[in-house]
Every structure is written in C-alpha cells, then in structure tokens.
Amino acid sequence: MGILKKAVDLMLPRNCCVCGRFPDADGRIPYDVPDDFHICFDCLSGLIPQPPDRRFFLCLSEPYDGDPHPDLPLYMPFPYKGFFEKAVPSMKFHSHPELAQFAGRLLGGLMKKDNIGADLIVPVPLAPSRLKERGYNQAGLIASEASKICGIPYAGDVLVRVRETERQTEIVDNALRSMNVHGAFKVDPSFDVEGIEVLVLDDVATTGNTLHEAACALYEAGASKVLCCAVCGNRAVLNAESL
Numbered sequence: 001m002g003i004l005k006k007a008v009d010l011m012l013p014r015n016c017c018v019c020g021r022f023p024d025a026d027g028r029i030p031y032d033v034p035d036d037f038h039i040c041f042d043c044l045s046g047l048i049p050q051p052p053d054r055r056f057f058l059c060l061s062e063p064y065d066g067d068p069h070p071d072l073p074l075y076m077p078f079p080y081k082g083f084f085e086k087a088v089p090s091m092k093f094h095s096h097p098e099l100a101q102f103a104g105r106l107l108g109g110l111m112k113k114d115n116i117g118a119d120l121i122v123p124v125p126l127a128p129s130r131l132k133e134r135g136y137n138q139a140g141l142i143a144s145e146a147s148k149i150c151g152i153p154y155a156g157d158v159l160v161r162v163r164e165t166e167r168q169t170e171i172v173d174n175a176l177r178s179m180n181v182h183g184a185f186k187v188d189p190s191f192d193v194e195g196i197e198v199l200v201l202d203d204v205a206t207t208g209n210t211l212h213e214a215a216c217a218l219y220e221a222g223a224s225k226v227l228c229c230a231v232c233g234n235r236a237v238l239n240a241e242s243l
C-alpha cells in the first residue's frame with residue numbers, strides 16, 4: 001500500500017465489507033488489515049463460533065431410508081447468524097471475495113484446533129454460469145485459505161457439476177431440494193481419489209443435500225472416507241458426536 005493511500009485511509013473511514021455501513025470513530029478496527037478489507041466492530045463482535053461440542057452434525061438434516069451414506073458427518077463450527085448472516089450474502093452477491101478468504105482463515109484455525117484430518121480438501125463447485133457471473137467460487141476461496149492454515153492439501157477442480165441446478169435457497173421443500181442436486185456432481189476423471197480421505201467444503205449447509213451429493217460422487221470415485229464441512233449453518237439437532 002502506498003504511503004499516500006495509507007494516510008488517506010487513516011483519515012477517511014471505509015465502509016464495512018460485511019454490513020456496508022461507515023462506522024463512527026469508535027467502531028473502526030484499530031489495526032492494519034489488507035487493502036479494502038474493513039470490518040466494523042459491530043460485525044466483528046457477532047463472530048462467535050459454536051461451543052466445541054456443537055460443531056459436528058449428521059450431514060443430512062432429514063435422513064432418509066436407503067441413504068447409501070447415512071452416517072456422513074458434517075463439521076460446521078459457526079451458526080448462520082450474527083457475523084455470517086450478513087457476511088455470506090456479502091461474499092456471494094456483493095463482490096467481497098476477501099470475506100470468503102477471511103472465513104477460510106477462521107475455519108482453518110478451528111479445524112486445526114479440532115484435529116480435523118484428511119488427505120485433501122475440495123470445494124463444492126459452482127455452476128459454470130454462476131462462476132462466470134460472480135468471478136470466483138466462494139467455497140474454493142474458503143477451502144484454499146483453510147488449507148493453508150490447517151495444512152491439508154487443496155485441489156480446486158476435483159468435483160465438477162454434471163448439470164445445472166436451481167439455487168437451493170429458492171427451494172423450500174426438502175424432498176425437492178434433494179431431487180434438485182441428485183446426481184449433480186462427479187469427480188473429474190483426471191483426478192484419482194481412490195483410497196484417500198477427502199474433506200468436501202461449502203460455505204453454508206442448510207439441509208445438507210448439496211454436500212451429501214458431493215460426498216456421494218467422491219465415494220463413487222473410490223474415496224475411502226468423506227467428511228463434509230460448511231463454515232456455517234443453523235441446526236437445532238445435534239446428531240453426530242464425533243468423526
């Protein structure tokens with residue numbers, strides 16, 4: 001950062017990339033952060049992880065008979081409220097990829113603390129049309145940054161979308177959500193995941209259907225174990241005690 005820009009930054013408040021507000025003098029973060037990355041005190045104070053015993057769930061919020069992977073675990077250390085309720089829409093729809101990277105660093109630190117292990121981290125892929133529109137895959141940015149902190153290697157293009165799907169957030173019915181993503185992913189044949197443990201990551205998990213489908217594709221390609229991971233989500237029921 002140039003000296004002039006630094007001087008201007010000190011004088012002029014910048015808007016928070018989570019809530020968009022210009023904080024007053026008391027609400028500014030008083031330490032150096034990367035260019036254009038500003039989070040106000042109000043938003044930062046809402047950044048509270050779940051207690052350690054409330055970070056593991058079953059991937060599907062509504063398990064069904066005949067599920068080939070009924071015990072699929074989900075590691076999800078933050079609630080979708082407070083900080084992330086505002087930060088997720090901001091990172092996805094308001095061009096703030098740096099928020100995804102920030103979330104990845106937070107997640108990576110917690111994964112390390114919680115002894116989350118795997119041979120590889122892969123993100124849930126975006127549909128090519130949405131990737132073009134947004135310019136980045138937020139799940140890829142989160143996974144890549146988490147990888148640097150927790151030391152699990154990252155590969156961005158292992159999973160591919162086989163077909164376009166509707167936005168899961170626009171479908172209310174759980175059965176329809178499940179059908180919407182059924183068979184949506186496959187492992188790119190140029191990658192070999194045979195016999196390895198894979199952590200598949202998304203930004204948010206609601207019903208868990210998307211992560212579940214991604215995990216099924218990894219198992220079909222020969223992965224020995226799959227752990228699903230989302231940065232945040234709201235689950236009332238705690239149903240998986242360990243990995």
Ligand SMILES: [Zn+2]
Nearest residue numbers: 016019040043
């Ligand atoms: Zn804010």
